[in-house]
Amino acid sequence: MRVVRVTGFGGPEVLVPGEAPDPVAGPGQVVVEVAVAGVTFVETQIRRGTDRWHARPELPYVPGGLVAGRVSSAGEGVDPAWVGRRVIAGTGETGGFAERAVAAAEDLFPVPDGLGLPEAVALHSDGSTAQGLIEGAKVRPGEWVLVEAAAGGVGSLLVQLARTAGARVVGAARGSRKLDLVRELGAEAAVDYSEPGWTGRVLEATGGAGPDVVFDGVGGEIGRAAFEVTARGGRFSVHGASSGEVTVVDPARREDVDVIGIEQLFDFGPNLVRWAEQMMAQAAAGLVRPVIGQTFPLERAADAHAAIEHRTALGKTLLLI
Secondary structure, X not given: OEEEEEXXXXXXXXXXXXXXXXXXXXXXXXXXXXXXXXXXXXXXXXXXOOOOOOOOOOOOEOEOOEEEEEEEEEOOOOOHHHOOOEEEEEEOEEOOOEOEEEEEHHHEEEOOOOOOHHHHHHHHHHHHXXXXXXHHHOOOOOOEEEEOOOOEHXXXXXXXXXXXXXXXXXXXXXXXXXXXXXXXXXXOEEEEOOOOOHHHHHHHHOOOOOOOEEEEOOOHXXXXXXXXXXXXXXXXXXXXXXXXXXXXXXXXXXXXXXXXXXXXXXXXXXXXXHHHHHHHHHHHOOOOOOOEOEEEEHHHHHHHHHHHHOOOOOEOEEEEO
């Protein structure tokens, strides 16, 4: 079968197409005929060897932690009713950039009828994260919410979920193309955080008070600047570090802001299935839609990683196999 391997830690060029033997399902496992493989920013950092949150895979390795497709075979101890079903499957940290992937039966999520596999992948992964963040920050009607990286996979869903909760949204992104998308998704204001004085425009949009909730997926200088304009009594929720640096703030600097640190993600596991079900139900009801900005064939996995790293990607990036 066709696969893409990471042959060394470095830039996107280390993603090299190749061949591998077809996998076989062991006890408690299934084989999935992969139709869609998700791509995440974190995976680009693992490939570079710069990610600080995951152990380095042993080289060479096949990246990709989430796939969607049909179950083609089941191992010992697995309900044979899974065979033939459309599923989303977690493959652990690696293994998804391939025509077939092995997954534990306990990590399967059935895709509802009428929902496309690409949409299901976006809603399951980024959607679960976004739902958890909204729940953790306790977004309320009438509040102002600032979403950083608002045109990304998680950010674009945060904009929509905040709006569904009755909040008013300021979306922050880079470049006119992304700002147009943020407005299209329902943000009342869109600001370019690559421009000087961008936080002043956030304050202007919120009537001078600042946002009641900030979803910080960028970190670094942008995250610190957003923290400074968070409203008194507000919540500052950290979930990413696309800048390469997690936002670090001195709690004593602003005791009037509740900081929800990136550690919150470590407790998301037990709720991911529930949140994924909620997201798919909301999508079926027309309340949210995943933004799939670009897709690539398997052999162009390097281009998919490059699009994410170069900040040219809109919404979710997927491989279609």
